[in-house]
Amino acid sequence: MEPGGGQLATETTTLGMVRNVLGHIVPGQKKDIGKDEEFVIAKTDFLLAVFRGFLDNFPADLMHIFVREVCKWAGESLPDSNNPLNLQLSDAxxxxxxxxxxxxxxxxxxxxxxxxxxxxxxxxxxxxxxxxxxxxxxxxxxxxxxxxxxxxxxxxxxxxxxxxxxxxxxxxxxxxxxxxxxxxxxxxxxxxxxxxxxxxxxxxxxxxxxxxxxxxxTHGGTDRGVLANGRCRTHKPEVPKHG
Known part of the structure; x- marks a missing residue:
């Protein structure tokens, strides 16, 4: 990576980064094309896979820039322009x-x-x-x-x-x-x-x-939930009031 943008959190090859992105892609719906069938993925799903595959290995100061540029190239608007990392799917x-x-x-x-x-x-x-x-x-x-x-x-x-x-x-x-x-x-x-x-x-x-x-x-999940709730109530941090 270029100086000023920082180094990758974990050094890897270009192929390794691409495979990391592909690992986040979930096959979409099947579409018949002639005699063959192929899976079709929506553009927004592909963009989320790109972000998940790349951002975890990016320095913090590059994450916002990367998301803005990729959305611009893809012609997609950011749901939260103040926080580009606040991404979500809008499917019902x-x-x-x-x-x-x-x-x-x-x-x-x-x-x-x-x-x-x-x-x-x-x-x-x-x-x-x-x-x-x-x-x-x-x-x-x-x-x-x-x-x-x-x-x-x-x-x-x-x-x-x-x-x-x-x-x-x-x-x-x-x-x-x-x-x-x-x-x-x-x-x-x-x-x-x-x-x-x-x-x-x-x-x-x-x-x-x-x-x-x-x-x-499950019984184990319920017990852990009760325990976590009790600890959160006991060690609840004091939040300063504003205004």
């Missing part, structure tokens, strides 16, 4: 929890700790945009999205709205005008379909979500 997520595990409580606390403000309507070249008025992000929480009864097409207004947001980052209003959402995060919760008055989640929405599951903790 579906978290499935077992009964009694506290999934609804976790979801509520995540929203409760966010600063929720009314949106601001702006008009741009591509139409109207809903974005936060004063803060960087707006969190919109919807509860029991599988409570309304679906119609004969296995859909409802809530499912239609969420499907539009996931696929197109916006929705159509009553006047059939498309409204874009900027820096708006939608969180929702639902009860199991076996619960009285609730219905299964429509597949047209679930098919576009990344699904993960949270199972019951």
């Amino acid at each position: 997520q579906l978290v499935r929890c077992e009964d009694g595990i506290g999934g609804a409580y976790v979801t509520f606390q995540a929203v409760k700790q966010s600063f929720v403000l009314p949106p601001l309507v702006q008009t741009g070249t591509s139409g109207r945009i809903y974005r936060p008025k004063e803060e960087r992000h707006l969190v919109f929480y919807m509860k029991d999205i599988n409570l309304p009864s679906p119609d004969k097409y296995d859909t409802s207004k809530i499912v239609m709205f969420l499907s539009q947001v996931v696929l197109h980052t916006g929705f159509y209003d009553d006047g059939l005008e498309f409204i874009q959402l900027g820096h708006v995060q939608i969180m929702s919760s639902m009860a199991p379909a076996s619960t009285l008055g609730h219905h299964p989640l429509a597949t047209r929405l679930a098919a576009n979500l990344r699904v993960c599951a949270i199972s019951y903790p």
